[in-house]
Amino acid sequence: MIADPVSPSGAVAADPARDAAARQVAAWSGRPDAPVVRSFFDRATFTATHVVHDPATRQAAVVDSVLDYDPASGRTGHLSALAVLDYLRAEGLQVAWHLETHVHADHLSAAPWLQHQTGGALAIGAEIVRVQQVFGKIFNEGTEFARDGSQFDRLFTDGETFRLGAIDAIALHVPGHTPADMAFVIGDAAFIGDTLFMPDYGTARADFPGGDARMLYRSTRRLLSLPDATRLFLCHDYGAPGRPDFAWETTVGAERAGNIHVHDGVAEDSFVAMRTTRDAALDLPRLIMPSVQVNMRGGHLPPPESNGTRYIKIPLDTL
Template sequence: MSDPVITAAAHQVLTALTSDKVPVVKTFFDRATFTATHVVHDPATRAAAVIDSVMEYDPAAGRTGHHLAQEIVDYVRGHDLKLEWLLETHVHADHLSAAPWIQEQLGGKLAIGADIVRVQDIFGKLFNAGTRFARDGSQFDHLFHDGETFMLGSIPAIALHVPGHTPADMAYVIGDAAFIGDTLFMPDYGTARADFPGGDARALYRSIRRLLSLPARTRLFLCHDYKAPGRDTFAWETTVGAEREHNVHVHDGVGEDEFVAMRTGRDATLSMPGLLMPSVQVNMRGGHLPEAEENGTRYIKIPIDRV
């Protein structure tokens, strides 16, 4: 089959990009979860977005923290930025979102893809979240649909639905920069797994090819890096051109069936992320902890012996 392509609306946005519409990106890397949080802003208007923030969580002690989030708040304030968006690329399974805490400090609208409702339905049942847990995405201020355009100050942007890792993954193209969540890693590391509930390796391939139909010069900002063998430093920025030429899993010439066989076989060897249970329960609620029980304490559930 031919490569999936970017929608006409996306092409209109990309056509509008010029050299003076290049956003500034500052990345904060959390080594405990290997997560890159990106703060992107328009240098002309100071409008900013925080993408995929991290709240620290110690599962042994049941303690949360906001040290990295505080660094982000300090950066936004120190550079006189106006936070307009807190963007989540998906319901993360490896870290807890700090978006609500940052929102309390700086304002802005919390947003995710509209298919969050599918993820909430899947995991609401898995964790027996009960009727008080809304499965309509209402924990977020805005639900982006595929191809929906928006502005970050004077810079045009678009949200693209890129399912596969989860059903609800979104990428945000802001000027010449694309924030692609857990779809691709650095070229020497490959691609994201697709074996979580609702994941689909074939959908992931098509989403990746869709992203790789962006112009070769497009900067790609990734959500994670685990340092490929032989590389000593963490990295989270690459380009469409570099991924098309060098990605070890999905470079140009790798077909869909070949990728699906590789991804499915590789996923079967992977263990579940250590923070899967707390992360999903919090992130499906928009980064909010579960409601306190009668004794005033909040709890994270762990299903036992569930097939």
């Protein structure tokens, strides 16, 4: 459960999972054996894929990988994923995890393809089942589409701990953008998906089915109550006026001081009003139809039909 904020400064009620993550970050921050992160930016979808590894054991996790997809032709490709694979092999890394922070609506996941190449377990938050229920109905998937998360090897619950080699890790449920968003805190590095963006860009939208702006605010405050030195790795950057380069790494301290939507002092009701108004003016992501259909299946393409061809559905006048 997400604890309710008790003040606009970001203080929250008792939150054992968050507190455990904070202690973990403090223990790993500044250590020479802290996790190493290499990021790959896919300009076509503005997505940052992160490879995090334990320098002692060389165990790695791949977070939010990208499958190339051309909506005009329906063709898929692996150039983005190949860059990740080449790095893994060059560094001699052993992949233990393929982590998905949520069911993405703006890019297709390459996790199954990378998993076939490298091994490792595919994992997502346990609330994926809610997303599968909602979008299973929207896309009129039949009873053959399992809505129990069984397409993934591991479903993390809030506060569940795991390991990346010798490095402590914990999963934090941070819903709002979708009901299933999960942040993975590995050592002193947090991979937070679509919750916060760079300080000069703000926060993620909350208007998809199952999204909730008030819940998003509480999730951002939960993340921003981690130690200021916590390294935050974001899933996207769309650029910002006056900033020439794309960026996907920041800190809790920088977000608390300067995030244009949720810096310290922004009240919940004010955020909800802003986010709701802003979301109402946004277009749907260009790749939402193929992305959700594929990603709710754990990155697997829809099954082939009787002619051997796979199809993406586009529900008319629905979303």
